[in-house]
Amino acid sequence: MQAKRDQDFFWEGIDRGELLAQKCDACATLRHPPAARCAACGSDEWSAVPLSGEGRILAFIDSVHPSRRDENSRCVCLVDLPEGLRMVSSLIDPENAVNGAAVRFEIADYDGQMLPLIRTVEAGQ
Numbered sequence: 845m846q847a848k849r850d851q852d853f854f855w856e857g858i859d860r861g862e863l864l865a866q867k868c869d870a871c872a873t874l875r876h877p878p879a880a881r882c883a884a885c886g887s888d889e890w891s892a893v894p895l896s897g898e899g900r901i902l903a904f905i906d907s908v909h910p911s912r913r914d915e916n917s918r919c920v921c922l923v924d925l926p927e928g929l930r931m932v933s934s935l936i937d938p939e940n941a942v943n944g945a946a947v948r949f950e951i952a953d954y955d956g957q958m959l960p961l962i963r964t965v966e967a968g969q
């Protein structure tokens with residue numbers, strides 16, 4: 845059996861429909877992207893905890909494939925999460941891309957791979 849990589853728990857969670865992050869068992873600091881040790885205290889003990897799945901667009905780019913320029917571009921966003929973490933994800937509705945927009949994660953099948961994508965949400969939704 846192949847040894848587990850730091851990020852395996854994250855993708856196993858996505859396959860179950862859960863958006864997870866690591867929480868240090870020693871000092872309770874959340875972290876993402878996945879890492880073997882806590883950057884705050886150095887502990888290698890951690891637990892996977894669910895995230896709210898909400899966030900706000902901090903920045904975004906229109907990403908074009910370098911060798912397949914005719915394909916549709918992707919709107920790749922840096923998302924600020926209320927838990928104090930940041931994640932990178934693709935926006936499902938790029939026409940609504942604006943810095944500060946509220947978004948919600950949606951775990952969706954993309955070519956047979958489950959991915960955490962984001963969609964903007966109206967105020968009050």
Ligand SMILES: [Zn+2]
Nearest residue numbers: 868871882885
């Ligand atoms: Zn820690």
